[in-house]
Amino acid sequence: MSPAAGRLDEGAGPLVRPYTMTGGRTRPAAGAGLDMISIVVAARERVDWGELQPEHARILRRCRTPVSVAELSAQLDIPITVVKVLVGDLVAAGDVAARAPAPAADHPEAHVLQAVLDGIRRL
Amino acid sequence: MASEGSDGTGGADGAGTGATGAHELPVAVKILVAGGFGAGKTTLVGSVSEIAPLSTEEVMTEASMGVDDTGGVEAKTTTTVALDFGRITVSERVVLYLFGTPGQGRFWFMWDELASGALGAVVVADTRRLESCFPAVDFFERRGVPFAVAVNQFDGAHRYTAQEVREAVDVDPHVPVVLGDARERESGKEVLLSLVEHVIRRRSPALSG
Numbered sequence: 001m002s003p004a005a006g007r008l009d010e011g012a013g014p015l016v017r018p019y020t021m022t023g024g025r026t027r028p029a030a031g032a033g034l035d036m037i038s039i040v041v042a043a044r045e046r047v048d049w050g051e052l053q054p055e056h057a058r059i060l061r062r063c064r065t066p067v068s069v070a071e072l073s074a075q076l077d078i079p080i081t082v083v084k085v086l087v088g089d090l091v092a093a094g095d096v097a098a099r100a101p102a103p104a105a106d107h108p109e110a111h112v113l114q115a116v117l118d119g120i121r122r123l
Numbered sequence: 124m125a126s127e128g129s130d131g132t133g134g135a136d137g138a139g140t141g142a143t144g145a146h147e148l149p150v151a152v153k154i155l156v157a158g159g160f161g162a163g164k165t166t167l168v169g170s171v172s173e174i175a176p177l178s179t180e181e182v183m184t185e186a187s188m189g190v191d192d193t194g195g196v197e198a199k200t201t202t203t204v205a206l207d208f209g210r211i212t213v214s215e216r217v218v219l220y221l222f223g224t225p226g227q228g229r230f231w232f233m234w235d236e237l238a239s240g241a242l243g244a245v246v247v248a249d250t251r252r253l254e255s256c257f258p259a260v261d262f263f264e265r266r267g268v269p270f271a272v273a274v275n276q277f278d279g280a281h282r283y284t285a286q287e288v289r290e291a292v293d294v295d296p297h298v299p300v301v302l303g304d305a306r307e308r309e310s311g312k313e314v315l316l317s318l319v320e321h322v323i324r325r326r327s328p329a330l331s332g
Contacts, residue, residue, distance in 0.1 A: 123171055
């Protein structure tokens, strides 16, 4: 009967609590190189779900099909920066694979640009 | 807000994907949709997105500047910026994300990460106050991010020609300026196509004729 119980500290701002999920870490594990549009997917069958922290488990359940960091963030209502830390943990543990975005506008690959053009035309 | 019940424990039985390597994953690209507050950015994203636009937050850090800086100490401020985005699965191999960017000009200098890696940008110009898109235009010009201008013609507002907008916003002749209605998918398609064609021309100027 206290639906607002989890929100009592909302006045404290949105920044402090999310990082409690990461043990205070604000950056992903070294080498993860995650972007907000990195695509991640579960990399193996996990049997020992009980060993995962709840937030890691929530993310991993949503990675059965490829999904972006930004989508995970929106679906779980966790800021992108926090999702990056948590996904970085899962990458380091071998639970998920991640693919970095296509190279930037400086040198986009021709076949990627053509796919984008064709895809928009089909809308 | 997160609905904790929605993903409960039902997924833990693992209808798994098996081993999937990163090389088998689709690659993502992004296009930013920028413009003044209320110009129609999220409307445009929603008109072409295959999903209802999602909303998320990015935590950004800026070096504090300005006259209210106490004692000249280089302070840092952390701010959450709301981002709305949509998705277009353009092929089995490529997924396009469209990020509507926050309208307030004060966020612009925090946008390096957002602009980093972007294929390009659409600047939505509001015909009721064209000047509200100037900070976005300045930003993408300085960053060298290719962009197109989508003129969102609001009902009852003055109707400009593309040339009038081009002169008012003062963009280079090669920058596409497209008149339309952000609510209409065809308008969104037209400006996105103009942008990507612009990116391709920039990439291979010798072939553009």
